[in-house]
Amino acid sequence: MSDLSSDMADTDRGEKSSLSSHVDGTEDDVRDWIALLKPRVMSLVVFTGLIGVVVAPGHLHPILAFTAVLCIAVAAGACGAINMWYDRDIDAVMKRTRNRPIPAGRISPGGALGFGIVLAVGSVIVMEVTINAMAAAVLALSIGFYVFIYTMWLKRRTPQNIVIGGAAGAFPPVIGWVAVTGSVxxxxxxxxxxxxxxxxxxxxxxxxxxxxxxxxxxxxxxxxxxxxxxxxxxxxxxxxxxxxxxxxxxxxxxxxxxxxxxxxxxxxxxxxxxxxxxxxxxxxxxxxxxxxxxxxxxxxxxxxxxxxxxxxxxxxxxxx
Amino acid sequence: MAAFPPRPTGSEADVFRRRRRGRNIAIVLVLAGLAVLFYAVTIVKLVLP
CATH class of the missing domain: 1.20.120 (Four Helix Bundle (Hemerythrin (Met), subunit A))
Structure with missing residues (x-):
């Protein structure tokens, strides 16, 4: 779901973490939760999803089109959060990811996972209720592909990880198209x-x-x-x-x-x-x-x- | 004998309050945005054939 170069997305939030890291339960702020969503990656996903909506034959009311693209964006963010939860061990040893909210200790792993799951489930439900079941199914498939196939299975096992896993980032234009037409x-x-x-x-x-x-x-x-x-x-x-x-x-x-x-x-x-x-x-x-x-x-x-x-x-x- | 965490100093308590306030405002904005979105989608669905 996310662009795979997401791993380079957010390295600029670490400097402040020492400010109050010993104040129990108050390490995080809103920016850390936003960083979990990998917003820079989200921009490419949102854009390609929007293009899918625009080029598809037929018409989708602008509010519904906005909702569809929002669901794609939230799902991408959810994938980012779950990815950061799963990869927190390798993030901690990589120079450009060690200041992410989880390895830096500003957000708990469980909190990030829960955040990601709520957003993932929520985006699929909203897509189903407001747009159509097919778009929701493809959205769910893309989330599952990114989390289970790429993050948990391929990434640490094969140099072909981003070749096969690249499919996860290729779903948004399909989802945008299906949101308008209802079919692939x-x-x-x-x-x-x-x-x-x-x-x-x-x-x-x-x-x-x-x-x-x-x-x-x-x-x-x-x-x-x-x-x-x-x-x-x-x-x-x-x-x-x-x-x-x-x-x-x-x-x-x-x-x-x-x-x-x-x-x-x-x-x-x-x-x-x-x-x-x-x-x-x-x-x-x-x-x-x-x-x-x-x-x-x-x-x-x-x-x-x-x-x-x-x-x-x-x-x-x-x-x- | 249970060990209690040290009581936060004044500046730490300020940081704590500022961040809690930031989170609360963000949650309010998200919830309000969702309410507006669902209202708008409902109206669109009612109006559209």
Missing amino acids: DLIPLILFAIVFIWTPPHFWSLALWANDDYRRAGVPMLPVVAGAKETRKQIVLYSLLLVPVTLVPWYLGFSGAIYGVAAAVLGLGFLVCVARVFTDKQDAAGVSLTNDAPARAAFKYSILYLFVLFAALAVDRLIG
Whole structure:
């Protein structure tokens, strides 16, 4: 449900924790509970969910559309909270996550888990009552996939964790579409495929420079298990697969020239970015000699890429 | 003999009160938002065919 790069989302809340950490029961404040929801990750999830609503054929009253997107956002936040509860041990040893509310001791693990479960169940119930049962079912499926398949099963067991787990972050446009139409169609599955194939190069670009953290925590990310060189190769391969898939909505006639041109130009930019990652100055093991500057640039571009690509699809549908 | 936690000092008690107040306000806002949302959704459902 959440974008998997969520692990990098919230590292800026730790400095205040020592202020009153010894005042029993008062360590947390509202910002800590918001941090549990991984709000930065939520923005991408909300956006892709909104695009699913906008591009779907048919009409959903704006208040119901808002409710559907809110349910998607709350469910994503719930996934973030449950993920932080489950991963509190590895969060505590990773530099960029050790100041999260649970490892920093500002929120109890049980409190975070309860918070996540209430939000997850609540979002599914509200989706069912206000929108439709199919959208609620897909929402529940996405939460279950993220929590049980990705967080609890795959993440610590296989370097393919974010490849398969990437499906969790690909659900929002499908949920948005189903909220309007009540059924799953080919186009939302293509949107699903775009986010699904986009996730590995996006996340591995991050993993290249966060490699040490993952190694310390024992998380078998691809750069940890297979090395940086193999990761660079996989980034290029997934990107080469991604670009043609983004052109499918145009090829099928679902979208027009605006989206087609945008997908082609953005895809070209993406390929240039990952080519720079592949040809980065590196040692024999593939470790960057430039502090992974191309990988950092590719990670940033990948976020912009998905935002603009989906925005172009929405604009194309609204104008065309 | 039970060991009691140390009594919070003045500044710690202030921090405690400020955070409790922040949480209370947040909960009130969330509940009010939900009430407005459910009311609006109900009206929409009643009006829509």
